[in-house]
Amino acid sequence: MTTLWQASQQLSAGESDAETFTDQALSAIGAEAGEGTRAFTHVYASRAQQQAQQAKARWQQQQPRSAIDGLPISIKDLFDVAGEITAAGSRVMRDAPPAPASAQVVQRLMQAGAAIVGKTNMTEFAFSGLGINPHYGTPANPWQRAEKRIPGGSSSGAAVAVADGMCLAAVGTDTGGSVRIPAALCGLTGFKPSASRIMQAGTLPLSTSLDSIGVIAHDVRSCWLLDSVIAEQPLTLSERDLTQARFAIPQTRVLDGLDQQVSHAWHHALETLRAQGVTLVELPLTELAELETMNARGGIIAFEAWQWHQTQVQQHAAAYDPQVLTRIQRGSALSADDAEHLYQQRASWQQRVTQAIAPFDGVLMPTVPQIAPTIAELDDSERYRQVNLLMLRNTSVINMLDGCAISLPCHQPGSAPVGLMLASGHDNDATLLSWALALESTLQRSLQP
Numbered sequence: 269m270t271t272l273w274q275a276s277q278q279l280s281a282g283e284s285d286a287e288t289f290t291d292q293a294l295s296a297i298g299a300e301a302g303e304g305t306r307a308f309t310h311v312y313a314s315r316a317q318q319q320a321q322q323a324k325a326r327w328q329q330q331q332p333r334s335a336i337d338g339l340p341i342s343i344k345d346l347f348d349v350a351g352e353i354t355a356a357g358s359r360v361m362r363d364a365p366p367a368p369a370s371a372q373v374v375q376r377l378m379q380a381g382a383a384i385v386g387k388t389n390m391t392e393f394a395f396s397g398l399g400i401n402p403h404y405g406t407p408a409n410p411w412q413r414a415e416k417r418i419p420g421g422s423s424s425g426a427a428v429a430v431a432d433g434m435c436l437a438a439v440g441t442d443t444g445g446s447v448r449i450p451a452a453l454c455g456l457t458g459f460k461p462s463a464s465r466i467m468q469a470g471t472l473p474l475s476t477s478l479d480s481i482g483v484i485a486h487d488v489r490s491c492w493l494l495d496s497v498i499a500e501q502p503l504t505l506s507e508r509d510l511t512q513a514r515f516a517i518p519q520t521r522v523l524d525g526l527d528q529q530v531s532h533a534w535h536h537a538l539e540t541l542r543a544q545g546v547t548l549v550e551l552p553l554t555e556l557a558e559l560e561t562m563n564a565r566g567g568i569i570a571f572e573a574w575q576w577h578q579t580q581v582q583q584h585a586a587a588y589d590p591q592v593l594t595r596i597q598r599g600s601a602l603s604a605d606d607a608e609h610l611y612q613q614r615a616s617w618q619q620r621v622t623q624a625i626a627p628f629d630g631v632l633m634p635t636v637p638q639i640a641p642t643i644a645e646l647d648d649s650e651r652y653r654q655v656n657l658l659m660l661r662n663t664s665v666i667n668m669l670d671g672c673a674i675s676l677p678c679h680q681p682g683s684a685p686v687g688l689m690l691a692s693g694h695d696n697d698a699t700l701l702s703w704a705l706a707l708e709s710t711l712q713r714s715l716q717p
Contacts, residue, residue: 272436272490276335279327286327286338289436290320290383293340296433297385303432306405307425309345309355311386316340319383326381334497337381341494342435344423345387346394347371348470356472357390357422359403360580360587371470373439373481373498380497385435388425392589394441394474395573395596397449397636397659399424400646402589409640410454411685417640420450420659426484427454437485437494443474443569445636445663447482448675452635452687457708458484458675459491459701460666462694465499475572477611478667488674488704503698508706511545515690516628518553521560522662527638529679533686534634537678540714541707549628555621556665562613566598571607574599591652614668621669622693630703633662635675635687662689672697674704678711 270278270289278284294313297304304311323338332338343349346356348367355361370378377384389404391397399421400406407428409417419428423440427450430438440447442460451458463480473479483494496502517523517538526534538548563569573596585593602610625631636659646652666673666689673691690707692700 269433269486270436271486272336272339273487273493275339275436276493279332279338280335282327286320286323286383287317290316290338290340290385293385293433293435303407303428304434306407307389307428307432307434308342308386309357309389309404309425310352312384316383316385319381323381323383333379333381335493336497338383340385340435341377341382342385342388342426342429342438343374343377344426344438344440345390346441346472347374347387347439349374349387354472356393357401357404358392358588360584367470369470372467373471376498377439382497388423388429388438388440390424390426391422392592393472393573393577393596394422394443394446395592396421396656397445397663398646398652398656399450400591400643400652406643408643411640416643418453418643418646420453420636420640422446423450423484427451427456427458430454430456430484430486437483437490439481439483439494439498441471441474442480442482442667443478444660444667447484448635448663448673448687448689449659451484452675453640453685455677455679455685456484457487457491457677458482458687459495460673461495461499461697462672463670465501465697467500473572473576475569477568477572480667488676488701488708491674492701503701505698505702505705508702510541510706510710513629513703513706514547514549514627515541515630515632516549516551516553516625517632518556519550520552520554520556522556522633522665525637525658526634529639529684530634530637530686533679533683534688536714537688537711540710544710548632551624551628553621553624555617555624558613558617559665559668562610562617565602565606566595568607568610568614570595570599571602571610572599574602591649618669625693630700631691633689633691635663635689637661639684639686666691670694672700674700676704676708676711678715680715681717
């Protein structure tokens with residue numbers, strides 16, 4: 269599979285053209301036996317082809333708009349596109365007015381010449397880490413597709429689209445892990461930047477305190493490339509020596525309940541890093557246990573989601589996915605005083621955790637503790653709730669911290685996809701991605717057959 273980074277290099281060298289890449293992506297979307305109808309809620313075929321044709325001419329004249337000019341990119345179904353209703357994977361918004369302007373992140377992609385192939389499916393209103401959508405269908409995980417496993421969420425269609433070649437990279441959102449979870453479960457790389465780096469104007473919110481815009485691609489350089497287009501300030505990467513690295517491994521909560529496949533991949537990754545001279549330090553980080561209490565009644569996400577949704581719920585409750593509606597309605601029991609207490613708790617927690625991890629180059633943990641279960645087994649609402657909490661448990665730590673994180677594939681070829689998460693504090697994005705490049709190279713070598 270060609271990565272976004274490789275495709276950009278090929279265009280620069282005149283070895284391929286934007287039309288070819290975009291046509292291949294659109295063919296994958298339209299494949300009768302594929303997941304295109306479930307991975308996308310809108311497809312912009314003619315618009316993307318036209319953009320790729322124009323980009324091809326610009327590359328020939330050596331005047332591309334950007335390094336991704338004409339390359340196929342997808343956007344999540346909660347970014348405004350001028351003149352369209354922003355559905356956010358829901359039927360609730362069908363009578364909403366069309367967006368007067370495109371979201372800022374979409375505008376940046378258009379200015380860069382990206383061939384936006386479509387809007388990707390998602391968990392309704394981004395409120396689950398599983399990726400199940402009863403309204404538009406759930407795209408099946410690329411691993412053991414016949415078994416129809418969950419893709420992870422909420423950016424479900426984004427990950428499946430990248431994995432199946434329906435785009436070279438995808439822009440999604442991450443409020444508690446919604447970029448990193450599907451990336452991990454689908455064998456991809458998912459980057460959640462510090463939230464303030466990418467403007468969220470024109471993005472339908474879930475929780476404004478925790479929302480961030482991130483990217484999914486095949487590798488670190490591709491994530492960096494797409495991030496450089498949509499962020500206000502591109503990051504500069506630097507070479508890092510793993511023999512000089514000191515990473516912390518939290519011992520509270522994040523290693524609990526690992527299934528056999530995740531445990532095997534996780535310990536193999538740690539052994540690989542130690543063999544390369546990486547210093548790994550077990551860090552108690554008992555502050556993580558406080559999150560269970562802070563989120564016991566739904567937490568900040570439920571409170572802020574209810575503020576946005578309460579009118580819609582009163583008018584259209586029956587149109588919601590019941591699993592999502594239940595989570596939103598938890599916020600109705602939280603008062604303004606409750607919320608203020610939560611914000612104060614979070615601020616104190618952030619300060620203490622930031623101080624605890626400051627001496628390290630990053631924090632390592634499994635992205636999610638279990639491999640992707642089947643879609644069918646989550647028909648049971650209690651099972652859905654349990655698995656959803658597990659999937660979100662590790663990734664949501666970084667959103668509460670307002671930090672940055674990346675999930676890297678760390679599984680053996682042919683086995684269930686497993687992600688290794690490298691995380692850091694707020695605004696450490698360039699350092700994080702630089703270390704991620706070094707980790708990726710080492711992990712890939714260790715996983716060669």
